Amino acid sequence: MSTDTSNPCFECGQCCQKLRVSFYHGEIASEQENDSTIKVPPELTVQLTPHLACMRGTETGKQGCVALSHDAEQGYRCTIYDQRPSPCRAFNIFEEDGSLNPLCDKLRKAAGLSSVPTE
Numbered sequence: 194m195s196t197d198t199s200n201p202c203f204e205c206g207q208c209c210q211k212l213r214v215s216f217y218h219g220e221i222a223s224e225q226e227n228d229s230t231i232k233v234p235p236e237l238t239v240q241l242t243p244h245l246a247c248m249r250g251t252e253t254g255k256q257g258c259v260a261l262s263h264d265a266e267q268g269y270r271c272t273i274y275d276q277r278p279s280p281c282r283a284f285n286i287f288e289e290d291g292s293l294n295p296l297c298d299k300l301r302k303a304a305g306l307s308s309v310p311t312e
């Protein structure tokens with residue numbers, strides 16, 4: 194999702210609340226590598242398997258990611274935008290060909306939101 198307040202994600206935040214956000218554990222920051230500014234903060238993750246982790250809160254796909262914030266003024270925001278894991282970077286409103294991402298559209302409709310215009 195985006196943190197740009199003009200972006201439709203501002204009013205939505207559904208992909209951060211309804212999906213399990215899992216990724217290779219190598220994306221998690223480690224103190225030894227001094228990579229905490231570019232990798233996912235470890236305290237915000239849960240280990241699923243020896244090689245797989247997920248964002249804390251998304252284990253069952255029924256709760257929001259712990260890194261998601263919301264307030265009336267700014268709507269939904271990712272508080273670790275520059276450190277978010279690869280699934281979050283890959284999930285967008287639009288596909289590469291400009292069509293709507295069907296899962297994004299499904300999540301929006303389930304939340305009572307309209308489809309994002311394609312033009």
Ligand code: SF4
Nearest residue numbers: 194202205206208297
């Ligand atoms: S479901 Fe789509 S519109 Fe909603 S926050 Fe995610 S990417 Fe943005």
Ligand code: SF4
Nearest residue numbers: 209258260261271281
């Ligand atoms: S890390 Fe950010 S973009 Fe990814 S699910 Fe959590 S709040 Fe959403």
